[in-house]
Amino acid sequence: MKAIADVVREVQVRQNGEDIRVKMLNKAKNGDTLGRAKLGYLNVRKRVDGHEIRTIEPDPERRDFIALAFELFASGDYRIETLQAKLTEVGLRMPGTNMPVSVQTVHKLLRDRYYLGYVLYKGIERQGRHEALVTSELFERVQRVLDSHSGLGHATGRITTT
Numbered sequence: 001m002k003a004i005a006d007v008v009r010e011v012q013v014r015q016n017g018e019d020i021r022v023k024m025l026n027k028a029k030n031g032d033t034l035g036r037a038k039l040g041y042l043n044v045r046k047r048v049d050g051h052e053i054r055t056i057e058p059d060p061e062r063r064d065f066i067a068l069a070f071e072l073f074a075s076g077d078y079r080i081e082t083l084q085a086k087l088t089e090v091g092l093r094m095p096g097t098n099m100p101v102s103v104q105t106v107h108k109l110l111r112d113r114y115y116l117g118y119v120l121y122k123g124i125e126r127q128g129r130h131e132a133l134v135t136s137e138l139f140e141r142v143q144r145v146l147d148s149h150s151g152l153g154h155a156t157g158r159i160t161t162t
Helices: 002-029 063-074 080-090 103-111 136-148
Strands: 041-048 051-058 118-121 124-127
Touching: 063 080, 063 103, 063 136, 080 103, 103 136
Parallel strands: none
Antiparallel strands: 041 051, 118 124
């Protein structure tokens, strides 16, 4: 009897896993953000037609820091480390911890097309439902600066974020 119950539980676990994968794929296909909001955004709950919807909105405390990071870096006057120091100086902090953003976080966000309004799931990029925080022109300028940097303390290569 115990063996039969174990087999039934195993089948249920597999079915639940497949159900979750299908739901995540559908969510990504619809342009929704999977998981926690990225820096500069907030996870929010809204009521629409009597139903609760979980979505992403720009974080009013941090959204302008994201645009500032892109603008400053696009100028060519900053390395990742000096940009991180400047963002800390002007008050950008991680949500929940009040810690300064790390150099790695700054580098990832400068490469992340999520800030253009796209979501990436299993290697496929789709137009997201969230508001873009930077323009495509500004994003491309930043990519050119990042690509032109070489040597210690500079970003080299692209980081793919999910």
